Amino acid sequence: MSSDSISVPGSKSLTNRALLMASLAKGTSHLNNVLQSEDTDVMREALEKMGVALKKTETALTISSTGEWHAPQTPLFLNNAGTAVRFLTAILSHQPFTSHIEGNKRMQERPLRDLLNGLESLGAQIESQNGCPPLTIHGKPLSSNHVVISGNNSSQYVSALLMLAPLLPDGLTITIQNGVSSKPYIDMTLDIMNKFFIQGITRVGYEQFTIPHQPYQPTTLTLEADASSATYFWGLAALNKTTIEVRHLSRKNLQADLKLLEALESMGCRVQETPNGIAVTGPTELHPLGEYNANNFPDGAMTLAVLCAFAKGKTRLKGLHNLRIKESDRLHALATELSKIGAYIQEHDDGLTIEGNPKFLHGATISTYNDHRVAMAFGMAGCRVSDMTIENPDCVKKTYPNFWNDLRMIHKEPTYPHFSHALE
Known part of the structure; x- marks a missing residue:
């Protein structure tokens, strides 16, 4: 059995959180192993427009800030970067200037209403398009110290309020209603806040958080590899009965998509912590999962859904209603494209039922919906199924610009996806 090892880029989720906190800290912070991609570029460019000085190398950033932002002279165009939009909206609502x-x-179709309601209850004045961007944020100092927010649609709304909390004069108590989707991202946010010296946080599970007023302080951090990006290579090992190690990750890390590893073990894969990272070995035959709640790792759940089409038997993935408000309606995209390659799929409000059978799967032209994760998940499948063509392959630049080169490097077999046009 062959064995390969690969390094994937730094975590997008960690990069954008650390960028934001570094910009709020008075002094100079150093971030190593940062992700350089479209999503992190728009965050970096927005912060530069507000007077934050950033110096970058290939995998590192130095951020120098006074701890105060200045009014941007032009609108902040954030493309389709959900983390940047949600996190910046919260912080900008507390700034003494108007921003767009x-x-x-x-x-412009991705809802922010739960976050906007929470911010408005604190006194924020924000104009939106039916609860979606574009936004006009009439910033002003906020002084309330308690907010109630619904967390079932996106953990990013909660993370945005957590990062705002220490800036408020009396701190903030955040009460969560209706549960929280993707809970590990909340823990990730709190962990990064601690690394920027935010202390004294108290919590009641995922129901309430209280954060005292205090300043962010500069720091030096080395960010973990991106677990979401790692899932495609672990999935490739699962599909092709090989062993692939992804370096610079540990199961002790807080990234949500590491929870995919538990599902892979249930499907028959062997998962090993190595001195350098995490290795997955694929089984002779993948097992179906029956009923499986993937709410805690929605990005990795897309990788899992594709893998389930190769596991003979029925899997019902649930807890994924929030995939409908991501870069595309990801549940519908998965149902449509998996059906194209011969899988039997039922689409539900909160997930999918997948009747897997690798014997019936075949190549097809895959629409990516300009969604990087659709492209990468089916690119992985195209290394097992012949004659798979990926439309708009360059959409992976959103989070993993070098994905296709890395996939070709690690997968040297003849079966490999085709592209609708030459890569840029």
Whole structure:
């Protein structure tokens, strides 16, 4: 059995959180192993427009800030970067100036209403397009110290309020209603806040958080590899009965998509912590999962859904209603494209039923919906199924610009996806 090892880029979720906190800290912070991609570029460019000084190398950033932002002279165009839109909206609502946030067509369809309601209850004044971007944020100092927010649609709304909390004069108590989707991202946010010296946080599970007023302080951090990006290579090992190690990750890390590893073990894969990272070995035959709640790792759940089409038997993935408000309606995209390659799929409000059977799967032309994760998940499948063509392959630049080169490097077999046009 062959064995390969790969390094994937730094975590997008960690990069954008650390960028934001570094910009709020008075002094100079150093971030290593940062992700350089479209999503992190728009965050970096927005911060530069507000007077934050950033110096970058290939995998590192130095951020120098006074701890105060200045009014941007032009709108902040954030493309389809959900983390940037949600996190900046919260912080900008507390700034003493008016700002404008814009996004691409899909971003203008992605709801922010739960977050906007929470911010408005604190006294924020924000104009939106039916609860979606574009936004006009009439910033002013906020002084309330308690907010109630619904967390079932996106953990990013909660993370945005957590990062705002220490800036408020009396701190903030955040009470969560209706549960929280993708809970590990909340823990990730709190962990990064601690690394920027935010202390004294108290919590009641995922129901309430209280954060005292205090300043962010500069720091030096080395960010973990991106677990979401790692899932495609672990999935490739699962599909092709090989062993693939992804370096610079540990199961002790807090990234949500590491929870995919538990599902892979249930499907028959062997998962090993190595001195350098995490290795997955694929089984002779993948097992179906029956009923499986993937709410805690929605990005990795897309990788899992594709893998389930190769596991003979029925899997019902649930807890994924929030995939409908991501870069595309990801549940519908998965159902449509998996059906194209011969899988039997039922689409539900909160997930999918997948009748897997690898014997019936075949190549097809895959629409990516300009969604990087659709492209990468089916690119993985195209290394097992012949004659798979990926439309708009360059959409992976959103989070993993070098994905296709890395996939070709690790997968040297003849079966490999085709592209609708030459890569840029």
